[in-house]
Amino acid sequence: MTVLVTGATGNAGGAVVRALAAAGVPGKALVRGKAELLAGIEPVYGDLGRPDTFVEALDGISAIFLLSGYERVEELLANAVKAGVERVVLLSSSSVDSEQTSNAIAQYHLAAENAVDASGLDWTFLRPNSFMSNTLRWLDQLRLGNVVRVQFPDIPVATIHPDDVADVALHAMTGNGHSRTVYRLTGPVALKPSEQVEILGQALGRPLRAHELSRAESHEQLFASMPAPYAEAIERFFGDGIIDETAVNDTVETITGHPARTLQDWTRTNTNLFS
Template sequence: MILVTGATGNAGGAVVQSLAAQGLAGRAVIRSETALPDGIEPVYGDLNQPDSFVDALAGVTGIFLLSGYDRVEELLGNAVRAGVRKVVLLSSSSLDSADISNAVAAYHHAAEEAVQASGLEWTFLRPNSFMSNTLRWLDQVRAGDVIRVQFPEVPVSTIHPRDIADVAVRAFQDGHDGEVLRLTGPVALTPLEQVAILGAGIGRALTAYPMSRSETHDALHASMPPQYASAIEGFFGDGTIDETSVNGTVAQVTGRAPRTLEDWVRENAGLFA
């Protein structure tokens, strides 16, 4: 039995789908009622309050865990006492660099440290930016044909959340204990190329407007706390992260080629209607 956190989100939701597709039993930690596939049980809990789902750990062998929540040591202690064997942690490509002064890298680093200290077996997944981040353009697509894009010159080999999920499920089945798996998508694409693929996939003549660095700075700071805005500017504006390189880890672990952005757009085109 695998306990999945973030089960209504892009990554956790994909893990639930991957478990169900393989007929594996799962338990999804959720905060409000949601439809789940056959074989996946809901449990209600708040990740910041590990005591809220301690009973849900009975019979669990593995936890798919998101980073960045409070009292993770308490959650991990509960897991040890419940007899859980392994954690597959959703970490981040930002930990390739040693700079944990970056706020995003810092919370992923803290989660990795806590899991390593817990005594549980672990696999760390360090994926690139998700293809599902394309949804950040949803409001613009609905409003017109011009899509303002940040860091227009930076190619990123974005990854399909389902590929992250398939790797996670393999890590519960096949070992990979103590491994850090750096996960990329199949090809690096600039935001301009990503907008073109989105337009083609939804049958719209979308045009990308390349935002300047100062426009990007203002937009980031208007939409999130300053430490996270600065973190993202550091990654893509100052180049402190490499999400352009492509590696073969998804194919090596899952035995199949990583899904493409065209695949993701085809599956999610209805959301942009």
């Protein structure tokens, strides 16, 4: 069993790389730039937008941890089939549950799920809530002071630790009983943005305070920070409530045998990212 991890320099893929290394599972980490060993895992070059760039890297691979959202995914999957890959664990998202096919984010995750299903490869789809690492979106504001302007302040979200996504992915890639299964993954507790800010402040030892944006201000900030279809998608998720990231389930614990990690866990181990 050798695993290819895509998105290996990112929050989720990076956590999968570390989980593989800790478990002693052989793997390769797909990277776009030059890289040293990642947590002891060999980097291999590849661009998900150009599947021809990593045909050789698929040699000897039995499972892929795959990110959604790449237009030529069918080609990539056909290469994987040719190379003898057996299963794909796809990082999809909670947005697919909304069944909103006109929503730009739900749409690209659903397209990836459909492509993987059509490929004939065995699969597991992970549909996690928002990641705890999204806390990093407040970084620029934190450099300016202790006030964090938060969008959709009344909506509690059970954000998930990337390490928990990774642990579930590892089980799905290396264990039995996860074939053609969809896992909705949540964190352990739903927290409003102001509560998340408070937890971050405790970890950083700073008196952080949330400034709650109105719906109109949230709209303005969102559309200024990303392309309109994605801003609109997020506004529909949290502003209009078309996804439920407030409910908590025990899927992480059921699969991994350990409770889902808390935001306190994430902030404690990532304070260095805020300095």
